[in-house]
Amino acid sequence: AQRVTQPEKLLSVFKGAPVELKCNYSYSGSPELFWYVQYSRQRLQLLLRHISRESIKGFTADLNKGETSFHLKKPFAQEEDSAMYYCALGMGYSTLTFGKGTMLLVSP
């Protein structure tokens, strides 16, 4: 069965520190991976899609099929990055399976 695991509920870093939000998935087919961000219980916003291979707000993520991971990285965290981050798996049809989310807290 498909599953998305985000092992950290909370990640707390200082401004300027590197950030890595972990995401592992379980799916036997060819996955589509996404990162969504949610600020203060607002709508979920698409941050990254692995197919597009672009960098948004300084964040990048690489799909590693060998390790079944799609970790989100940013070299220098900013206070405005504080939010809830969700990793999501698309499985051939658009319905997404979300991980439990990781709260990123960036302190000054």
Added chain:
Amino acid sequence: DSGVTQTPKHLITATGQRVTLRCSPRSGDLSVYWYQQSLDQGLQFLIQYYNGEERAKGNILERFSAQQFPDLHSELNLSSLELGDSALYFCASSVGVTGNTIYFGEGSWLTVV
């Protein structure tokens, strides 16, 4: 603004009651999705409609039902409400049925008292 609109934004109702949440997808999007977000369960996929037809079903209770109308707006009906149904209900839409980015609305906060 993602273009997905949901009403109402907030709703407080009593146990045993029935409510209807409404969603208008982005212009041109044919797929509509409903998700439930609660503190203990996280984000749970409920159901997807594509061009009026049910496309995929997730963890949707039998007390809940949904439909997508010819004008592509969707409604989620929640009946015999329980305290545990209190959650943020998101609607999302996408252009097609496969391989498309999903855009979320702002959600409807439901509080059951």
